[in-house]
Each structure stands twice: as C-alpha cells, then as structure tokens.
Amino acid sequence: MNVVEIENVTKTFGRHVAVDDLSLAVPQGSIYGFIGPNGSGKTTTLRMIMRIYHPDSSGGHIHVLGEESFQAANDRIGYLPEERGLYKKMKVREVLRFYAELKGRRDFHQAVADWLERFELTEWSDKKIDTLSKGMAQKVQFISAVIAQPELVILDEPFSGLDPVNTDALREAVLDLRRSGSTVIFSTHDMGVAEKMCDFIFMIYKGRKVLDGTLESIQAQYGQDTLRVAVDGNGFDPQGIDGVERVNDFGRFQELRVAPGVDTQSILTALMKHGRVTHFEQTQPSLHDIFVRIADPDSEENGDA
Amino acid sequence: MRKMLVVSMREYVASVKTKAFIATIVLMPIIMGAGGVIQYVTRNKVDTNDKRVAILDHTGVIYDAVTRAADERNTEHIFDGEGDERRQVRPRFIITRAEVSSEDPSKTELALSDQVRSGDLFAYVVVGPNVVEPDEAAEGDTKSVTVRYHSNNPLYETFRRWIARPINDQVHQIRFASAGLDPEVVDKATKWTGVEQLGLVSLDEAGHITEAQKTNEAANMLVPISMMMLLFMSIMVGAAPLMQSVLEEKMQRIAEVLLASIPPFQLMMGKLIGMVGVSLTIATVYLVGGFIAVTAAGYGQFFPTHLVWWFVLYQALAVLMFGSLFAAVGAAVTDLKESQAMMTPVMVVAMSPMFVWLPVLKEPTSTFSTMLSFIPPMTPMLMLVRQAVPPGIPVWQPILGAALVLLSTIACVFAAGRVFRVGILMQGKGAKVGEMLRWVVKG
The missing domain is CATH 3.40.50.300 (P-loop containing nucleotide triphosphate hydrolases)
Known part of the structure; x- marks a missing residue:
C-alpha cells in the first residue's frame, strides 16, 4: 500500500x-x-x-x-x-x-x-x-x-x-x-x-x-564507471590522463569518471607514472557524483551541493 | 473545537504571563489613582499673592462699595479649614483708587497700563461716568455706561467675575434709593431662589410613591465615563496584541507547523477566544476592584450592577470584531514596520467613539446620540454610555445594537479568516489592501 x-x-x-x-x-x-x-x-x-x-x-x-x-x-x-x-x-x-x-x-x-x-x-x-x-x-x-x-x-x-x-x-x-x-x-x-x-x-x-x-x-543506471584512487606524490593531476572524463578531487583521494569503453588497466598504468598508487578501486558513482552530474553538468569541479 | 481551545489556552497563558500584562493590570489603577491624588493635592495650589487692582471711578459712588466688599472677602472668604488648619487658599484683592492724571483720558489709562506692565498693579478697572444712570449718556456713548476691566492676564477671570457683583449691588441700591424704595422691601422682594436638581419619583414594590432622589452629578458623569474607559481599555488590551501574536507566528515560522495541525480559521478563532479571555480577566479585576472601592467609600448604590452583563457582552463582541481585524493585519504584513501603516485605519475605527462620546454623554437620548450608538464599531462604547446615564434608554435599543454588532462581528471574523488563511503563509512581502480585499471576495 x-x-x-x-x-x-x-x-x-x-x-x-x-x-x-x-x-x-x-x-x-x-x-x-x-x-x-x-x-x-x-x-x-x-x-x-x-x-x-x-x-x-x-x-x-x-x-x-x-x-x-x-x-x-x-x-x-x-x-x-x-x-x-x-x-x-x-x-x-x-x-x-x-x-x-x-x-x-x-x-x-x-x-x-x-x-x-x-x-x-x-x-x-x-x-x-x-x-x-x-x-x-x-x-x-x-x-x-x-x-x-x-x-x-x-x-x-x-x-x-x-x-x-x-x-x-x-x-x-x-x-x-x-x-x-x-x-x-x-x-x-x-x-x-x-x-x-x-x-x-x-x-x-x-x-x-x-x-x-x-x-x-x-x-545501476550509471554502471561501474568510477575509479576511486589515491596516489602519493605532490602536484598529482590526473586531469590529462587519456580515458578520464572528469575528476572529482577530494584532496586525499580522487574520483575519476572513466569514459565508456576505456580499459581501466591503462589508467592504472598512467597513474603509476605519477607516483605510488596507494588506493585503486573500481566502483559505482556515489549519489553525490550522480547529483552533480545532473544538477551541474558543465562543471569540472565539485558541485556546491 | 478541542484544538481551538488548546490554541486559546496557549494564547491566554502566553498573554497573561507576560510582564507587560501584569504591569498593565497593576500599574493602570496606580497611574489613574496617582493622577487623582496629584489633582487633589494641587487643587489649592493657586497663587495667593495679593492682587492689587486700581479703580478709576468716574461716578465717585462705586469705589467705596467695592473696597468694603474686598475687605469683607479678604477677611472672610479666602481661607480654607478651621482653627489651626485655617490657611489662605485664595489671593487677597487690594483695591486702590486711581486718579485722573491728565486732561487726556487715554493718557491716564496709558499710565495705569504701564503700572500693570511694571507689576505695580495686577489690573485696573474703569467705571464709566454714566454707569448708574445710563439714560443720561449721549447716544452711542457706550464707554460711559460700561465698566471695563483691563489686565495683562486674560485667562485669570476670577477678579472680573467677583467685582461685577459689588458694583451691581451698589448700582442697584442707588437706583432703588433714587426711586424711593425701602432697601428692606427691595431685599425681600428680590430674594434669590435656588433650583435643586432631582431625579424622578417612582412606584416601589409596595405601591408607594418613592421620594425623588437627589441626583449626584459626579456619579452621573463618572459612571458612564469610567465604564466606557474601562471598556475601551480592555478591548485594546485584548484586541491589539493579536496583531503582534499573529505576526510572531508568521515571522518565527511557527504558522506552518500550526497549520499542519489545525485549520487556519480554527487557529484564528482559538486566538480570538484566548484574547477575549485576557480582556475579560482585566475587566473582571477592575470591575471587582471598582465595586469594592466604591462600596468601601460608601457609594455602593452608584455601582452600575445592572450594566455588568451588557459590559461583558459588548466587550466580548468588540474584542472578536476588532481582534479579527488585527489578526488579519498581522497575517497580511511581514514585519512590524509594515504593520504600523495597516494598523492605523483599524485603530482609528476602534477609537472613533472616543471622539464623540461627550455630546452622547450630555444628551444620551438625542437623535444624534441614538444614531451614533447604532453604528456597530461605536455601539459597544456609546450604547453603554447611553445606558449608564440615568434613567437609561429603552431596552430594545441595546438589544438591537448588540445584534448589529454581532452581525458585524461575524462579517469581520469571516473576512479576516480569509485574509488570515492566505496571508499567514505568505513570506517576503506584505499584502496590499487591494490584495486583501480580493482574498476576502474570492475566498
């Protein structure tokens, strides 16, 4: 009911x-x-x-x-x-x-x-x-x-x-x-x-x-298109990596949105060139990320939600 | 219904428990009493300095009489109290004779005026030469047949009023004497008769005709005035705070929670009923206090017991009528500043009886008074005044008046309910009068 x-x-x-x-x-x-x-x-x-x-x-x-x-x-x-x-x-x-x-x-x-x-x-x-x-x-x-x-x-x-x-x-x-x-x-x-x-x-x-x-x-609508990563090393910027559509930088770790059809392995390889990878996890997007994707599609930064 | 009572209880307790309310209920009689005490204490605080007045007596027969009268007054009539408590409460009048000091009469008067200006004299009086025998005066010569009082103090009338009597007494005596009348006979023939003010006689229960009561002018005035003032005050204490109370609920965002529990009309009615209670509380305190005070002072028979129920009825209706309007104003505006402008018209209507009560009090049965007392916003106060002045008015008048007030109250509450319903949730900007009227019409 x-x-x-x-x-x-x-x-x-x-x-x-x-x-x-x-x-x-x-x-x-x-x-x-x-x-x-x-x-x-x-x-x-x-x-x-x-x-x-x-x-x-x-x-x-x-x-x-x-x-x-x-x-x-x-x-x-x-x-x-x-x-x-x-x-x-x-x-x-x-x-x-x-x-x-x-x-x-x-x-x-x-x-x-x-x-x-x-x-x-x-x-x-x-x-x-x-x-x-x-x-x-x-x-x-x-x-x-x-x-x-x-x-x-x-x-x-x-x-x-x-x-x-x-x-x-x-x-x-x-x-x-x-x-x-x-x-x-x-x-x-x-x-x-x-x-x-x-x-x-x-x-x-x-x-x-x-x-x-x-x-x-x-x-489930969004699939496993998100990588949560942490890399030691100063001035790390995953922005330029091929196959990464968008970056949410949380400071101590980053969420990378993977473009459709991209092999996450190639991204890991690229990350390793920047420094020691301490965390690498393939996951669903968080509700926060989904919210921002809908409410603020043009932004490359965190939405202010 | 139960919810309405819950709201009215809260409203009542919230109002009665405030310091402002307690201050009102305690301080108001103190302030009024203090006013009375101050008036009583200062009642004899008049200037008792001698008043020196010069008389320029062109007849030559007036001056002595006035001097004699002044001496008598100065020794007998300017004191208050007996024995040790005897003290002077009025000024002595010192009469001096003014002489013609110049060929030109206006120069003489200028000299006297200068003496008044310098303070040597308080005033001077010119007695025209033909005052005693006005028939002998030349045609149109008004100056020679009048007594003129010149002073620099036009609001002090006591001397002018006093001197008229010794002058006229003297003039009369001279005229009687010249007409060959015996002063004693004249005295007897012109003896003054007073007129006493009394009420009406009536039949008592045993069928005897009762003696007419001596009417008490003070009671006849004081009872209606104090009833009306008390009614006005308790209406204002009950009705006006509703504006603030509704506005608080609106500004503090309480209204939305309330409306999730109680329909807006019931919410408003609950608040109104609570304030009727507040108003009745105040009135009860004062009516009981007044009754005790009046009875203790030995004037119990003047207490208008027969009007108490009318008072309560008018008060409840008036609080509902004006209170609903104040509640509507509170719901329609968004801050205190806005509310002031909106309050003014309601306030003026509520206060309107205060502008016209005096003629109604003096002639309660005139057409003018009767008509005014049937105008609903004025009815509670003016009808009560008319009822309070003996012998009262036909009983159909207050009944019809109360019925009209009841109808207006229902109309006001209905209209206010509609404004309240829409306004209470409006945030941001206040409503204009036009908008409010549209809410009333459209619902």
Whole structure:
C-alpha cells in the first residue's frame, strides 16, 4: 500500500513552474529521501503533500493516507517544515505539550519525557525556548513533529545544521519511527545521509523528476564507471590522463569518471607514472557524483551541493 | 473545537504571563489613582499673592462699595479649614483708587497700563461716568455706561467675575434709593431662589410613591465615563496584541507547523477566544476592584450592577470584531514596520467613539446620540454610555445594537479568516489592501 500517491501534479507560481507533471508513490513503512538543488521543487512537493499548497487544477491528484483531502490539518501526519520556529517565551515542556494536544493526543506525558530523555533535553525541559542552542531547538522541533506518533512523518531538511552527535541521534530516531510503523519522507542536501538511510531516493531538478528508486537501481543506471584512487606524490593531476572524463578531487583521494569503453588497466598504468598508487578501486558513482552530474553538468569541479 | 481551545489556552497563558500584562493590570489603577491624588493635592495650589487692582471711578459712588466688599472677602472668604488648619487658599484683592492724571483720558489709562506692565498693579478697572444712570449718556456713548476691566492676564477671570457683583449691588441700591424704595422691601422682594436638581419619583414594590432622589452629578458623569474607559481599555488590551501574536507566528515560522495541525480559521478563532479571555480577566479585576472601592467609600448604590452583563457582552463582541481585524493585519504584513501603516485605519475605527462620546454623554437620548450608538464599531462604547446615564434608554435599543454588532462581528471574523488563511503563509512581502480585499471576495 502506498501512503502517498502523486499523479501528474503540476504547481505553478505565477509564470514559474515549481513542480512539473510529477508522479510519485511512497510505500508504507519506507524511508523516502527527497534530494535536489535549492529551488528545484522539493519543499513545494512536500507542502503539496501537506496540503499547504494545492496543486494546479489541471487534472493531477494527490492521495495521502488514502484520502484526497483539501485541508492541511491532519492528526495522522507529523510535519517539520524547512523554515521553522518555536514560541520563544514558552518552556520546552509546554511547547511539546501544546503540539501534542494540538494533534489531539491526550496521554502525552510519558512520550514527552521519553523523547526529552532520548535527546538529552530532560534538564532543559523547564527552560524557555530562547535559552536553547540552535541544535537543541531543532531537536525540540523534531520532537514536536513526531510527538503524536503520526503514521506519516514529513521532515524538510531535518539534519541541516546539526553536529555529528545530534545527527546520529536524529537518524536513530527516524529509523525507530520506521520500525514502529511510520512512513518517513525527508528532504536533505546530505548525500551521505540519503545513501545510508533511504529505502528510496527521489531527485527533483527544475521541477521535474530525474531520479526515483532504490540507491542500487539508481547507481545501476550509471554502471561501474568510477575509479576511486589515491596516489602519493605532490602536484598529482590526473586531469590529462587519456580515458578520464572528469575528476572529482577530494584532496586525499580522487574520483575519476572513466569514459565508456576505456580499459581501466591503462589508467592504472598512467597513474603509476605519477607516483605510488596507494588506493585503486573500481566502483559505482556515489549519489553525490550522480547529483552533480545532473544538477551541474558543465562543471569540472565539485558541485556546491 | 478541542484544538481551538488548546490554541486559546496557549494564547491566554502566553498573554497573561507576560510582564507587560501584569504591569498593565497593576500599574493602570496606580497611574489613574496617582493622577487623582496629584489633582487633589494641587487643587489649592493657586497663587495667593495679593492682587492689587486700581479703580478709576468716574461716578465717585462705586469705589467705596467695592473696597468694603474686598475687605469683607479678604477677611472672610479666602481661607480654607478651621482653627489651626485655617490657611489662605485664595489671593487677597487690594483695591486702590486711581486718579485722573491728565486732561487726556487715554493718557491716564496709558499710565495705569504701564503700572500693570511694571507689576505695580495686577489690573485696573474703569467705571464709566454714566454707569448708574445710563439714560443720561449721549447716544452711542457706550464707554460711559460700561465698566471695563483691563489686565495683562486674560485667562485669570476670577477678579472680573467677583467685582461685577459689588458694583451691581451698589448700582442697584442707588437706583432703588433714587426711586424711593425701602432697601428692606427691595431685599425681600428680590430674594434669590435656588433650583435643586432631582431625579424622578417612582412606584416601589409596595405601591408607594418613592421620594425623588437627589441626583449626584459626579456619579452621573463618572459612571458612564469610567465604564466606557474601562471598556475601551480592555478591548485594546485584548484586541491589539493579536496583531503582534499573529505576526510572531508568521515571522518565527511557527504558522506552518500550526497549520499542519489545525485549520487556519480554527487557529484564528482559538486566538480570538484566548484574547477575549485576557480582556475579560482585566475587566473582571477592575470591575471587582471598582465595586469594592466604591462600596468601601460608601457609594455602593452608584455601582452600575445592572450594566455588568451588557459590559461583558459588548466587550466580548468588540474584542472578536476588532481582534479579527488585527489578526488579519498581522497575517497580511511581514514585519512590524509594515504593520504600523495597516494598523492605523483599524485603530482609528476602534477609537472613533472616543471622539464623540461627550455630546452622547450630555444628551444620551438625542437623535444624534441614538444614531451614533447604532453604528456597530461605536455601539459597544456609546450604547453603554447611553445606558449608564440615568434613567437609561429603552431596552430594545441595546438589544438591537448588540445584534448589529454581532452581525458585524461575524462579517469581520469571516473576512479576516480569509485574509488570515492566505496571508499567514505568505513570506517576503506584505499584502496590499487591494490584495486583501480580493482574498476576502474570492475566498
């Protein structure tokens, strides 16, 4: 069963087409990652799923949890918008109680305590929001989105601005939500997170769907065309090597995209002339690389995604 | 419905717990009380320096009488208190005789004016030669039949008012005497009769006709004024903060999360209900406080108990009506600066009764007052004023007025709900009035 079904939906703002003839199905119990450059239509799509925006009336449909409703408010959906804020003068516990009650939940005290404990916020529970650090506030916001145990959780860039410890805590929490039966949709700019966490990845670019599927199926489209190499020696530049289409230089190692039909052995030989080869691996392109190939095809440098 | 209450509870607690609210509720009576105390303390702080006034008496029969009257006043009527507490609270009037100092009358007056300018005199009075016998004056010679008071201090009227009486008394006596009338007979014949102000008589429950009450002018004025001021204040305390509250949700990006849980109209209604609660809290504190204070002071019978429910009704409706407009403004703008311009028209409408209440208070049953009190934004305050002035107005009037207010409130809330729904998620730029109207119409 699909929790979200989007069929041929278009959304325009004035003359700008934000989302163009989009179809998408999110299966129950999955973690679905939305990626795409800034301004490509991720948030618009999420907002349409939330019914905050209504799609153009050109025949498309959006079914969420089996309903085609026209109202944003839904107690079965938890939502963490990209632009987020909390009442600054309220205490952490009061904010969470407010959102739990607003979602129609009555027995929330234990859940609030558990979530605060989980995110190490218990000692902050009687502090006002404006005394919290940014990371803590973001965790409080995440709790407020999931406190009512929603069936569908929609998180717009939940990981942005979090340190690794908090990122791990949040990732654990998202995985637990899935384990307890919720479906999770989140958008992210962190390709590593998307690769590791998402059952399905959806990429939107200029309002159009460009990728949709499991990581493996997406990578399979591109084949084993990538070499990850490390070579000792200063001033190493693999740029000029025959058969290398493109170089992503990460500093300590490089990713080389191999032109179709080129024997990787010849590249290894060329590399060895530059210095001692300490790492040589033939692999699928990373999601990051795929992203950059789509979103920034002309660049020879790392995309700024 | 439950969600609406959740929102209104939050709104109520958030407003009532602020320092600003506590300050309002505590400080307002203190400020008002301090104003009263200052007025009471300074009420006798008038200049008690002697006022020297010269009289240029062309009749020759007025001066002595005025001097006698001034002496009597200076010894009897310028003090307050008894025994040890007796102290002078008004200036003494020192009358001096001015002489004609020149052939040219205008030069004499110039000399007197110079004395006033230099401070030797406070003022001078010229009594025309024909004041006693105006019939003997030449045609058109007004100067000779009038008394003129010249001073450099046009706002000080006390002396001018005072001197009219001794002059006229003296003139009358002379005229009576020359007409051969006995002063005693004249005194009896012209004895002054006062007019007392009373209310109406009515039947009590036992069927007896009650004595008319002495009306208390202060109570008749103070009750309507304080009811109206309290209503105005509690409306403003309840309605105006909604603008800021909505704007906060918009600027702090709280609105989007809220709308994922509660439909926009319910969100707005919840906030409105919360603020009605805030407003009623303030009013309750003051009404109860006022009742206690008035009863303790022994004026319990003037407390308008019969109007309390009307007060609460008007207040709730007015907070909903104006509050919804403020909420719409908050949703339509994107920052505080923008909101000021948008607030002004709402503010002017809300304050409009303050510009016209005085004529309504003086003549509550005039056509003008009646019509004004049926204009919905003015009804809560003006109808309340009309009801508070004895003997009140026919009961259908406040009922009709409240019904009209209710209709306008529904219209305002409906329109504001539409503006709110669209505006609350708009970021970047504020809406223009035209756009807002389009949202209202198109929905």
